[in-house]
Amino acid sequence: ETGVTQSPTHLIKTRGQQVTLRCSSQSGHNTVSWYQQALGQGPQFIFQYYREEENGRGNFPPRFSGLQFPNYSSELNVNALELDDSALYLCASSQGQNRDYGYTFGSGTRLTVV
């Protein structure tokens, strides 16, 4: 089975620009979560999508938005980029909403805002 794939792997953007990150979930997984991981920190929850609907959001401003598609792949969009948005963005998928399901993570997109 294929795992979670993210694209691009690295990205450099200028402050004020917009960025779209993409994620293909693992086969059979209908739940996708996005996390921001700053250097030396744990992953911080951005939001989760379940069957194309947003199903929970962390403490991130509205300029962080997302989508989930019918095939359960997902996008993370960030508008008006700030320097502090520089981080590793991780996508994770899960079989469903049951707490017993672990997450499968992608390798992440390293975003640098200059």
Next chain:
Amino acid sequence: GNSVTQMEGPVTLSEEAFLTINCTYTATGYPSLFWYVQYPGEGLQLLLKATKADDKGSNKGFEATYRKETTSFHLEKGSVQVSDSAVYFCALRYNNNDMRFGAGTRLTVKP
């Protein structure tokens, strides 16, 4: 709110030493508990999990027991190897909810 607290690192051990990484959680109800490992330049990989009190998760020589009375899920390994050097994250998850992570503990194992 629901949160996870891990022992601060970094932790440096010699090969074949015993490892303990402490993890405690604050939660209402009964979450499932997880340990993830992150190698340099990679995403997180599930190491083990436990879904109810007194369950023991184990994998690759690592173990952790879900202790409801002490709200803990400490990670242990009897004999670490250089290849175990990585960052370890404790996490919890409820039904219909996302997964919340601790800050991570960096482990370095020296030959």
